[in-house]
Amino acid sequence: xxxxxxxxxxxxxxxxxxxxxxxxxxxxxxxxxxxxxxxxxxxxxxxxxxxxxxxxxxxxxxxxxxxxxxxxxxxxxxxxxxxxxxxxxxxxxxxxxxxxxxxxxxxxxxxxxxxxxxxxxxxxxxxxxxxxxxxxxxxxxxxxxxxxxxxxx
Amino acid sequence: xxxxxxxxxxxxxxxxxxxxxxxxxxxxxxxxxxxxxxxxxxxxxxxxxxxxxxxxxxxxxxxxxxx
Numbered sequence: 001x002x003x004x005x006x007x008x009x010x011x012x013x014x015x016x017x018x019x020x021x022x023x024x025x026x027x028x029x030x031x032x033x034x035x036x037x038x039x040x041x042x043x044x045x046x047x048x049x050x051x052x053x054x055x056x057x058x059x060x061x062x063x064x065x066x067x068x069x070x071x072x073x074x075x076x077x078x079x080x081x082x083x084x085x086x087x088x089x090x091x092x093x094x095x096x097x098x099x100x101x102x103x104x105x106x107x108x109x110x111x112x113x114x115x116x117x118x119x120x121x122x123x124x125x126x127x128x129x130x131x132x133x134x135x136x137x138x139x140x141x142x143x144x145x146x147x148x149x150x151x152x153x
Numbered sequence: 154x155x156x157x158x159x160x161x162x163x164x165x166x167x168x169x170x171x172x173x174x175x176x177x178x179x180x181x182x183x184x185x186x187x188x189x190x191x192x193x194x195x196x197x198x199x200x201x202x203x204x205x206x207x208x209x210x211x212x213x214x215x216x217x218x219x220x
Binding site: 090 | 177178179181182184185188191193194197
């Protein structure tokens with residue numbers, strides 16, 4: 001069976017290689033406010049609303065893009081790991097993939113609903129930040145768990 | 154859906170891995186079909202019946218609960 005929209009198999013390795021330094025940088029950034037000084041750039045923003053002051057639209061602003069790069073590489077690496085082809089990609093794997101995506105979506109939004117009801121203010125902002133990645137993360141865990149189960153049979 | 158895949162394989166003295174290779178799926182997929190854990194596609198059912206040179210209905214049968 002032909003499975004469309006999957007990335008070539010080698011993207012999984014690329015994703016893993018990308019994810020390791022990205023996670024390291026994310027930990028340093030989140031817990032130690034670590035930013036790479038050579039990543040100070042003048043960047044184009046569609047909307048820039050600082051904590052103090054008015055929102056600006058369609059303007060160039062000065063920013064350190066460490067956090068943006070961490071987010072971009074985290075999403076890319078997780079997408080690469082999640083949606084790259086396996087060595088054997090048949091209709092059963094496609095079925096498990098689809099069910100895992102459904103399961104991960106349910107889990108992700110159940111967790112988010114819980115957080116909406118019980119986490120407030122700044123803590124909820126952290127939840128929203130992590131929620132950018134959790135759907136992919138839940139999918140990867142669910143899918144690989146099911147594949148390990150299948151390979152044991 | 155019931156199936157007599159195991160019987161058909163035995164008749165031809167064929168392993169799950171050999172059948173899997175012939176129809177271009179993994180051995181685990183053949184195992185999941187045989188144990189009733191997975192309902193295969195029409196295309197795969199036709200491919201399997203072609204390998205055994207029998208009618209699809211001779212291998213795959215609907216059960217009362219499917220109706």
